[in-house]
Amino acid sequence: MALEIQKVFNNESNVWDISLAGDVDIVSSVELKENVNVLLDKEEKGLHINCEELMYIDSTGLGVLISLLKRVKKNGNDIELTNAQPNISKLLKITGLDKIFIMK
Amino acid sequence: MNDKISLSIPTKSEYVSVARLTSSVIANNMGFDIEDIEDIKVAVGEACNNAVLHTENYEHTFDLSFFAETQKLIIEVKDNGRGFSLDHYKEPDLEHPKEHGLGIFIMKSLMDDLEIESQVGEGTSIRMIKYLK
DSSP states (O other): OOEEEEEEEETTTTEEEEEEEEEESTTHHHHHHHHHHHHHHHOOOEEEEEEEEEEEEOHHHHHHHHHHHHHHHHTTOOEEEESOOHHHHHHHHHTTGGGTSEEO | OEEEEEEEEESOGGGHHHHHHHHHHHHHHHTOOHHHHHHHHHHHHHHHHHHHHTOSOTTOEEEEEEEEESSEEEEEEEEOSOOOOGGGOOOOOTTSOOSSOHHHHHHHHHSSEEEEEEOTTSOEEEEEEEEOO
């Protein structure tokens, strides 16, 4: 499945609200990185990523999330991942990334 | 049961999803549960990512084989890319994550057995096994 990215700036919480649907893999991770970097170019804020419809992620996707985290942390911000499916949560746990991102 | 399914796949990233889907169908047919099927999909994806990322020529192909046996699924991924030095592989420091280097660690964590042979200039061969519970 391809990747759909919905994004909107949340003025109340002062973060980018992003929803991912589909797969983040060797193909779509490139698109994800470009898309989110464009958002951060507009506003260097944190990211809240709703993963409810994220069905698959691999090391290429995790690498993109790590690179985005490094960027947002430079500005004192964080990345929050919410509603992750069991398979996604498992991968985040195995890689220790559940301690690096804010999991909700 | 002793069935072999072989694919020859172009070393292009858009075909990695073909490998993942094939692996999930085979694993499902063998009776693996949902969690194991997801593990296999990710591990196969990682191995194929490796073949694509290490290729020297996008006109090349890599070989993906599934050996469906009664108690286990064996998966082999062989490429003729530039290979890498296993001596230089270090387990990732999970407290200081980097953008690259998680692929082998993930394969090792999700599969029951993993063997990798690779030499610079000679391609890479990955063999992994998942046992039916």
